[in-house]
Amino acid sequence: MPVIDINTDTENLTMTVTAEFAAPIERVWHAYSDPRQLERFWGPPGWPARFETWNHTIGGRADYSMSGPRGETSRAYWEFLEINEPRGFSVLDGFRDDDGNPTADLPAMRMDFTFESAGEGTRMVTSSRFDSLEALQQVIDMGVIEGTRMAMAQIDAVLRDLREYAQGKGTRVEELDDTHVRITRLVDGPLDLVWRAYTEPELIKKWMLGPDGWEMTECEVGLKTGDRYRNSWAPVGDTEGEAFGFEGEMLLVEPPRRAVSNERMQGTDGPDVLNDVNFYEEDGATLITVLMEFPDKDTRDMILGTGMADGMEESYKRLEREVLAA
Structure with missing residues (x-):
């Protein structure tokens, strides 16, 4: 600090x-x-x-x-x-x-x-x-x-070269306070392609899957402020687990550098979680920063305890492998 x-x-x-x-x-x-x-x-x-x-x-x-x-x-x-x-x-x-x-x-x-x-x-x-x-x-x-x-x-x-600062560090999670968490991940690819990977359904379905053994069954994106979005996943083959999904509203969209949305589990009344995603490119690599705002500490701890960060890391590895290096 x-x-x-x-x-x-x-x-x-x-x-x-x-x-x-x-x-x-x-x-x-x-x-x-x-x-x-x-x-x-x-x-x-x-x-x-x-x-x-x-x-x-x-x-x-x-x-x-x-x-x-x-x-x-x-x-x-x-x-x-x-x-x-x-x-x-x-x-x-x-x-x-x-x-x-x-x-x-x-x-x-x-x-x-x-x-x-x-x-x-x-x-x-x-x-x-x-x-x-x-x-x-x-x-x-x-x-x-x-x-x-x-x-x-x-x-x-x-102050440091971006690759020196973040490359090879994986998905990093910082608890800023009781209701805010910052997640950062450097991916090896240009900003314009990373933005497309976040906003084009055919690309999203290639990488935003979490751990192996899951598929995205529904992908409705929001491309401008006020749009609704909806994503669903289901296990494949012998993978254990139940289908689930998230939905919400785009609160702010500033291509290709920022997208803010609220998010809740499908079929529930919440609680809503705010996701503020920012992108910054340097030397052909893009730093993805996700600021999450939770309604309270208990919700923060519950969501972090699901292994969310591990699932995000698997998705980011897939992003680099299946989209950015393709």
Whole structure:
């Protein structure tokens, strides 16, 4: 976990984040000065950032938005106040409306990012300064402390070569809190083909089968926000088990990088599980990240206890073998 401390000072109206990275200062600077890299970790899981404009000069501005899993959007901006490559930079960070104007009822803050070498790595100190105690408390109430920890936990995948970070690691499951789980798997294939493998029924039936001995008997996909989908599986031959299936609604579809859906067992009233699937390609390999949101801890533990991760790993191996290498 890169974040080692988050401290709020109500007397001086500041919030200070201290983090350490296993990367040299020049590499960390590049991650913070390249919008395509920055947006991979600036938003917390479930709220990825997207920088729409980027004028990285003193007095320049960067506009970004963070998109929630149910279509919510939060818009913000940076105004660059100081730039001292590779030692740090300062911005005015605030919220904006649809027209790009600062939002008066939400707080703005000055953020000073400072990078310094620490052995073979880098220490970052980010100090945010507020105009009032009310503004500081408003940001805290919005969940910025936990959101910062979760967002920064994504940076390791950015600072390292993607294949070095994930290839050969299989399907990895991280319990983020009582109701959120992140699952990652690097597959050896380009983004466009991986997206097709997730959205074209003839390809889905080749790989999304879990352990050997099962077949997909029904595959109705949702290709746009609001579409319904339905998938069913049944055992083949002597394989033990009963047929089952899932159904739900597509909450957000952004080809070819993100698909969010709710999911429930067919023939039941739930509980619903939210699946937020994101795709990122680098050097011909695609990182698949699934953020699952459960209604409670008991549901999380019950579903993880079914051997779901093992079944996903078998499916991903089949994806590489039957679709991506075909």
